Amino acid sequence: MIDQLLASVTDGMLVGVVYGLAAMGLTLIFGVMNVINLAHGPIMALGMFTVYLAYTSLGLNPFLGLLLAAGLGLILGVIIYWGAVHRVIDAPHLSSLLSTFSVNMIIIGIGTAIFSTSFRNVDYSLGIVTIGPITVPGTRFTSALLALGITGLLYLFLYRTRPGKYVRAVSDNRTSAGLMGIASNRVLALSFGLGTMLAALAGGLIAMALPFTILSGGSYELKSFVIVVLGGLGNPIGALLGGVILGLIEGLVPVFTKITWVPVIEFVLFVLILLVRPQGLFGAKQ
Amino acid sequence: MKRLTILASVLLIMALLAACAGGPAAPASTGSDTSADTASDTTADTGSSEAPATTAQEVLIGYTASNTGKYNVESSRQVNGFDLWMKQVNDAGGLTLPDGTVLTFAGKSYDDESNTDRVQELYTRLATEDGANFLISPYSSGLTSASSVIAEQYGKVMVTTGAASDDTYKQGYTGVYQVYTPASKYLTGAVDMLKADAPDAKKLAIVHENDKFSTGVAESVKAYAEGLGYEIVLFEGYDSATTDFAPFINKIQQSEPDAILGGGHFQDGSTFARQLAEKQVDVPWVALLVAPPEPTFAELGDAAVGVIGPSQWEPQAKFTAEAAAADGITWAGPTGDEFGQAYMDAYGEEPSYHAAGGYIAGLVLAEAIKNAGSLDDAAVKKAMDELDLMTFYGHLQFESGADAHGLQTGHDMVFVQWQKDADGNLVKEVVWPAAGRTADPITR
Numbered sequence: 001m002i003d004q005l006l007a008s009v010t011d012g013m014l015v016g017v018v019y020g021l022a023a024m025g026l027t028l029i030f031g032v033m034n035v036i037n038l039a040h041g042p043i044m045a046l047g048m049f050t051v052y053l054a055y056t057s058l059g060l061n062p063f064l065g066l067l068l069a070a071g072l073g074l075i076l077g078v079i080i081y082w083g084a085v086h087r088v089i090d091a092p093h094l095s096s097l098l099s100t101f102s103v104n105m106i107i108i109g110i111g112t113a114i115f116s117t118s119f120r121n122v123d124y125s126l127g128i129v130t131i132g133p134i135t136v137p138g139t140r141f142t143s144a145l146l147a148l149g150i151t152g153l154l155y156l157f158l159y160r161t162r163p164g165k166y167v168r169a170v171s172d173n174r175t176s177a178g179l180m181g182i183a184s185n186r187v188l189a190l191s192f193g194l195g196t197m198l199a200a201l202a203g204g205l206i207a208m209a210l211p212f213t214i215l216s217g218g219s220y221e222l223k224s225f226v227i228v229v230l231g232g233l234g235n236p237i238g239a240l241l242g243g244v245i246l247g248l249i250e251g252l253v254p255v256f257t258k259i260t261w262v263p264v265i266e267f268v269l270f271v272l273i274l275l276v277r278p279q280g281l282f283g284a285k286q
Numbered sequence: 287m288k289r290l291t292i293l294a295s296v297l298l299i300m301a302l303l304a305a306c307a308g309g310p311a312a313p314a315s316t317g318s319d320t321s322a323d324t325a326s327d328t329t330a331d332t333g334s335s336e337a338p339a340t341t342a343q344e345v346l347i348g349y350t351a352s353n354t355g356k357y358n359v360e361s362s363r364q365v366n367g368f369d370l371w372m373k374q375v376n377d378a379g380g381l382t383l384p385d386g387t388v389l390t391f392a393g394k395s396y397d398d399e400s401n402t403d404r405v406q407e408l409y410t411r412l413a414t415e416d417g418a419n420f421l422i423s424p425y426s427s428g429l430t431s432a433s434s435v436i437a438e439q440y441g442k443v444m445v446t447t448g449a450a451s452d453d454t455y456k457q458g459y460t461g462v463y464q465v466y467t468p469a470s471k472y473l474t475g476a477v478d479m480l481k482a483d484a485p486d487a488k489k490l491a492i493v494h495e496n497d498k499f500s501t502g503v504a505e506s507v508k509a510y511a512e513g514l515g516y517e518i519v520l521f522e523g524y525d526s527a528t529t530d531f532a533p534f535i536n537k538i539q540q541s542e543p544d545a546i547l548g549g550g551h552f553q554d555g556s557t558f559a560r561q562l563a564e565k566q567v568d569v570p571w572v573a574l575l576v577a578p579p580e581p582t583f584a585e586l587g588d589a590a591v592g593v594i595g596p597s598q599w600e601p602q603a604k605f606t607a608e609a610a611a612a613d614g615i616t617w618a619g620p621t622g623d624e625f626g627q628a629y630m631d632a633y634g635e636e637p638s639y640h641a642a643g644g645y646i647a648g649l650v651l652a653e654a655i656k657n658a659g660s661l662d663d664a665a666v667k668k669a670m671d672e673l674d675l676m677t678f679y680g681h682l683q684f685e686s687g688a689d690a691h692g693l694q695t696g697h698d699m700v701f702v703q704w705q706k707d708a709d710g711n712l713v714k715e716v717v718w719p720a721a722g723r724t725a726d727p728i729t730r
Contacts, residue, residue, distance in 0.1 A: 004540040011532040116354040117399065119553050123585075128566060137564040210529040211557050219527065254533040255540075258522055260496070262533075 001255075003133035008251040010134045014144040016247020018205050020240035021147040022220055023227035024154065025198030031234025032171040032191040033089055038100040039080060040224060041217030042107035043196045047073060047203025048212045049111070052120050062124050066146070066204045073200025077193035085192060086185065111214035119211045143205040150201060151240050154194075158236070167191050171234070226270045232280025241282055340386045345661065347372075347651070348394045348418030350408045350433070352425055355400025356526075359552045359580060360640045361425035364448045366633050367644025368422060369393065371652075374620075374628065381652050384659045391648070398424050402432045409436035418442070419661055422647050425640070426551065427451030427469070427499035434462045443666050445651050446692075447643035451499045455685065455693040461663065463670050463684050464694040465646050469499055472596050473507040473547055475699050476573040477514060479594075479718040480545055483727050484571060487544035489519045491569075493534065495550025496523035500575060504548055511547075519543050528554060531561045539567060549574030555595075556583060563589030570729035579702050580638050584712045590704040592730030594717065597702050598639040599679045601626045602716050602724050610676030619649045622678040646679045703727055 022044060029037050047069040054065030084103050088095040126138025158164040169177040170187045178184045203217065223246060231242030246266065253262045273280065349368070352361035372391045375381060380390040394416050396408045405424055412418045413436060421437050423430040423446035430449030434457070437444035443461045446454070450469040454462065480487050490511055494504035501523060508518055519541040524534055538546060546562075546569050549555040555577030562572065563586070571594070577583050578595025607617040620628070625645060629637040637645075651666075654673055658665035671686040674696070683696030701718035705728055715725035 001540065004536050007536045007539070008533060011536065015530065015532070112354070116358070117356075118354055118358045119356065128564065130566075135565050211553065212529070216529075250530075251533050251536075254537050259524055259534055259537070 004255055005252070006132070007134050008255050009248065010136060010251075011140075012248040012251025013244055014136060014140050014247070015250065016244035017144045017147040017151075017240065018202055018243070019220070019223055019227060019246055020231075020243020021150060021205070022199055022202035023224040023231065023239040023243055024151065024236045025195040025202070026221075026224045027228040027231065027234055027239045028154075028198065028236055029192055029195035030228070031236070032167060033085075033174075033188050034093070035085055035089065035096045035100065035192075036093070037192075037195060038097060038221075039103040039107060040196075040199050041219075041221030042104050042111065042214075043073060043076065043199045043217065044203035044206070044220050045111060045212065045214050045217035046076070046107065047200030048207035048216065049115060049120070049214070050200065051204040051207045052122050052212075055122050055124060062122050062204070062208050063142075063146070066201060069200045069204040070197050073197035074193040076200075077196030078189045080196065081189040081192035086188070089188065108214060115214050117213045117215055119213055120207075121211050122207050124208060137209065139208045143208055147202070147205060150198070151237075154198070154236060157194075163187075163190065167194075223266075226266055228280075229270055229273050230281055232282045235280065235282055238280055238282035242280070245281075340388060342380070342388045342390065343661075345389050345391050345420065345655070346394055346416065346418045347391060347420050347422055347648070348409070348412030348416055349422035350396050350398035350405055350412075350424045350429075352400040352429070353397040355398075356551065356553045357400040357425045357429070359582060360448060360576065361400075363580075363638050363640035364425050364644035365395070367629070367637065367641035367646075368447075368648050369644075370629055370632050370641075371645045371648035373632075375648070375652060381656060383656065389655065389661075391652075394418060398429060400426075400429070402428060405429045405432045406436055409433045410440075413437070413440035413442055420444070420651055420666070422644075422651075423447060423449050425449070426497075427454065427502075428497055430454060431498060434459055437462060441663055443651070443654075443663055443670065445647040447647040448640055449499070451502050452690070452693065453498065453502065455690045458688070458691070460691060461667050463650070463692040465643060465650055465679075465682060465697070466598055466694060467697045467699050468694055469502040470506040472503040472575065472699060473573060474510045475596060475701050475718050476545075476547055476594060477507060477511045477516065479701060479727065480571060481514060482720065484544070484729075487571060488515075489517045489541070489543045489545075491520040491538050491541050491543035491546045492518060492522075492548050493520065493538065493546065494523050494548040494575075495526050495528075495554055497526050497550060500548070500550040503575060507547055524550075524554075526550065526554070529557060531558050532565070535561060535565050535567060538569070539565075543569055545569065545571035545573070547573050549577060551575070552577045552580055552583075556586060559583075559593050560586050560589045572730060573701070578704065579714070580640070581636055581714075584704065584714075587712075590712060591706060592703065592728055594701055594703045594727070596699045598697070598699065599642040600639065600700050600702055600714070600716055601636060603678070603680065603700060603722065605676060605678055605680055607676075613676070615674055615676040615681065617676050618653050619646075619677045625678050642679050646677060646682070649677060650675065650682060 026040050050069040050072050051062050051065035054060040054068050055062050080103055084099045088099050129136050129138055129141045166182050166187045170184050174184050227242035227246050231238030351365045352358050376390050380388045382388050398404045421442050421444035425448035427449045430446050431454050434454050438459045446464045450466040452468045452470050492504050492508055494500040555574045573594040578593050579597035583590055610617040654666050654669040658669040675682045681696035685693040685695050700716050702714045703717045704712055705715050707713045716722050717727040
């Protein structure tokens with residue numbers, strides 16, 4: 001039993017860190033501009049396909065493919081911001097929801113036409129990591145480490161660089177930031193791009209361990225919503241911790257009951273957090 | 287709090303959208319007509335003046351293919367097999383009925399996207415707008431169940447292939463006929479093999495995809511194994527969309543089984559096998575549904591070694607016209623070698639049982655039409671009920687009673703296992719039944 005618990009905790013944490021990275025993108029965008037990006041899932045799927053195509057067509061190591069995914073995610077995010085979000089950013093929430101949902105449908109439509117909905121695998125191995133009773137594929141282990149590294153870089157960007165300070169300033173008070181000479185719109189576009197870049201990176205990391213289709217982002221987007229509520233809306237570090245909690249639930253619940261109860265427990269927890277601690281376990285943006 | 291309310295609303299909408307996966311039905315985009323030739327109106331007959339004039343008629347067979355979605359691999363092979371049958375029969379001049387009518391066959395198909403809702407929409411179109419004379423099922427029990435409702439509603443004869451669930455044939459349908467061995471018999475042979483080849487194995491973990499077919503197989507094999515005295519240490523299903531089996535595999539390891547039985551379809555089965563190897567699961571026997579007999583399963587490399595799978599047919603199977611004659615059963619169609627060579631020539635790969643099933647669906651339908659002597663649905667149904675046929679695929683006979691009308695009663699499974707030959711290449715060996723063995727089974 002102890003062995004199973006250890007293995008389950010390890011698997012849960014490894015996948016949870018990657019979930020957290022994905023949710024961080026969602027919560028960053030919400031925290032800065034109060035926009036819920038419903039194109040988050042398809043952008044994750046594009047990250048998966050970028051790594052896949054870089055590996056299968058260009059022969060690039062999947063970890064180098066991640067750099068492409070990051071670049072694509074950033075550029076795509078900026079384009080989406082200027083094309084679909086900027087004009088509705090001050091409109092009622094429903095406008096930005098519908099706008100990003102439209103982007104979602106466009107990406108899925110084009111992606112389905114190009115890639116179909118058939119499963120793909122990035123058939124890349126980094127061997128096996130074995131520690132006592134715990135055995136995990138090297139790609140999962142490395143993906144989790146990279147997700148932690150990317151989180152650290154995001155933290156450094158937000159708290160140790162001038163553009164990061166601009167992002168935080170705009171997040172705190174867009175009007176005041178503008179009065180201080182910060183080009184708010186550019187910062188908003190950059191923030192949206194950073195959010196989608198994180199989504200694409202998370203998608204790329206997932207693609208290295210698990211099969212996927214162009215529709216696969218949807219399930220991870222749902223998980224991201226649960227995670228941002230767990231971690232606190234607009235709190236990127238909370239999102240990482242929320243991801244780990246969700247991963248642990250997915251790892252540990254099957255130890256004690258049938259695996260089909262996992263989503264039930266996840267979403268009951270989601271409702272409970274909303275009712276009991278709406279600011280999330282680690283505090284939301286005020 | 288307002289934000290959270292909005293977020294909760296969004297999540298609810300997302301969940302509803304996810305439940306409607308597949309989204310709005312797009313217009314049918316891949317309609318294809320695979321007719322070999324357009325039939326001429328009449329052809330000359332050199333018989334006596336009293337013989338009926340030879341007429342030609344085109345028979346339209348409707349079906350859907352999963353060109354996209356999770357059943358893509360199996361469905362593509364199934365359609366390849368069916369297309370090969372149609373090409374061969376048309377190239378040979380068609381099928382001549384006793385009244386001299388020469389039938390040629392044409393196919394009409396759409397992409398069902400591996401989606402049940404699409405299947406119902408498209409089979410309705412095939413039966414009405416397209417005017418299909420007969421139907422062939424899509425791949426998978428779930429999709430076939432959906433199409434069976436439509437076939438029955440419009441009184442069409444439908445031959446099902448790639449669909450093993452028993453339940454479909456217990457709904458009172460009168461025109462749906464199964465060429466696969468039913469799910470209830472799918473994995474029982476694996477238990478028989480364990481009893482013969484691994485007498486020390488006592489504990490089984492049965493894990494299965496939560497769909498109609500796989501659940502039916504799992505429940506049947508559980509009852510069968512318990513009846514033989516095995517202890518079922520784990521019996522659990524997983525969601526059809528599962529891609530990460532790590533939590534599940536941890537649970538299997540904890541139960542310390544001697545064998546793992548179950549799985550579902552190609553995608554989840556091959557992913558499961560890959561992750562069992564990645565986590566170095568030390569269980570000597572693994573038998574999974576559907577995926578292992580597929581030639582592309584070998585792409586898993588070492589993860590495929592030792593994995594066993596039930597197959598409706600394998601190229602090594604040697605059913606012959608002579609053996610059929612000795613048993614007093616009618617033989618029809620090519621030999622296994624002829625089919626295998628023709629398939630290889632057409633598609634450049636060895637046929638899997640899904641391909642053989644597609645071919646046989648066409649062959650069985652043609653035999654019934656020939657025996658009926660017409661395209662009349664009632665006459666063809668009667669001929670299907672009375673069919674007792676031996677082919678390269680094996681024996682075929684349908685239940686004609688009302689309780690399970692159309693259920694396959696004549697066909698049996700074989701079990702294959704991926705092993706390495708002397709050169710280290712992956713090869714697929716038949717390991718059960720013992721009489722048909724090409725190699726002894728190995729442990730993982």
